[in-house]
Amino acid sequence: MTKLSVNINKLATLRNSRGGNMPNLIKSAKDIESFGAQGITVHPRPDERHIRYKDAYDLKDVVTTEYNIEGNPIPKFVEMVLNIKPTQVTLVPDAEDAITSNAGWDTLKHKDFLRDVIKTFQASGIRTSIFVDADVEMVKGAAQTGTDRIELYTESFAKGFLEGKKTESIQSFIDAAKMANKMNLGINAGHDLSLDNIKFFKENIPNLLEVSIGHALICESLYLGLENVINMYLHRLK
Ligand SMILES: CC(=O)[C@@H](O)[C@H](O)COP(=O)(O)O
Numbered sequence: 001m002t003k004l005s006v007n008i009n010k011l012a013t014l015r016n017s018r019g020g021n022m023p024n025l026i027k028s029a030k031d032i033e034s035f036g037a038q039g040i041t042v043h044p045r046p047d048e049r050h051i052r053y054k055d056a057y058d059l060k061d062v063v064t065t066e067y068n069i070e071g072n073p074i075p076k077f078v079e080m081v082l083n084i085k086p087t088q089v090t091l092v093p094d095a096e097d098a099i100t101s102n103a104g105w106d107t108l109k110h111k112d113f114l115r116d117v118i119k120t121f122q123a124s125g126i127r128t129s130i131f132v133d134a135d136v137e138m139v140k141g142a143a144q145t146g147t148d149r150i151e152l153y154t155e156s157f158a159k160g161f162l163e164g165k166k167t168e169s170i171q172s173f174i175d176a177a178k179m180a181n182k183m184n185l186g187i188n189a190g191h192d193l194s195l196d197n198i199k200f201f202k203e204n205i206p207n208l209l210e211v212s213i214g215h216a217l218i219c220e221s222l223y224l225g226l227e228n229v230i231n232m233y234l235h236r237l238k
Pocket residue numbers: 007009010042043045070092099100101131190191192214
């Protein structure tokens with residue numbers, strides 16, 4: 001079974017657009033879990049344009065499933081994650097001004113840095129995952145950092161799928177996943193996954209442990225409702 005972790009960044013974007021507390025993130029996270037999602041993901045960015053650091057702290061005592069915090073391990077982020085002690089931290093090499101995540105780690109170039117930061121999180125009992133492109137060499141590099149898992153950056157797959165090139169666009173993900181399995185790395189995936197492409201992705205990736213989905217899931221919920229959409233994902237992830 002593949003777990004569904006719902007990324008609630010977009011709900012925070014909506015809330016922040018008016019400055020009040022609607023939608024209420026705490027209630028939303030509880031509802032999302034009660035609808036069957038197996039995790040909550042947040043990705044606080046340095047400018048706090050959606051999830052704020054305070055949100056990440058407030059959610060600590062609310063999330064009863066798996067709590068996944070994503071971000072670039074700058075000192076402020078590392079300190080926050082160590083204080084919160086979520087189930088998992090996902091390290092993403094995003095620039096301060098990035099609109100959204102747009103690349104995986106170069107795990108060879110940043111091996112020593114990643115190894116150190118991963119050791120720090122693991123020493124606090126936090127599972128680690130690092131965001132990587134679907135590239136066998138990057139997966140091999142990830143294994144050398146000591147991380148528990150990788151998160152495959154799925155934007156290129158989602159784009160190919162949309163353009164009708166699903167077989168071509170999944171191949172590098174299958175190769176990367178096989179290498180991860182060989183190296184005993186757990187496999188997560190995320191970015192631009194949707195109700196349309198998730199079944200094909202899941203069926204082709206051996207031992208896919210978790211997907212984190214935000215943007216499409218919230219957009220789909222505008223038409224179909226959050227509870228329905230979560231259940232539609234769970235059905236496709238069986
Ligand atoms: C790590 C990743 O893949 C991203 O999709 C991210 O978590 C979403 O971040 P934004 O909501 O800021 O686009």
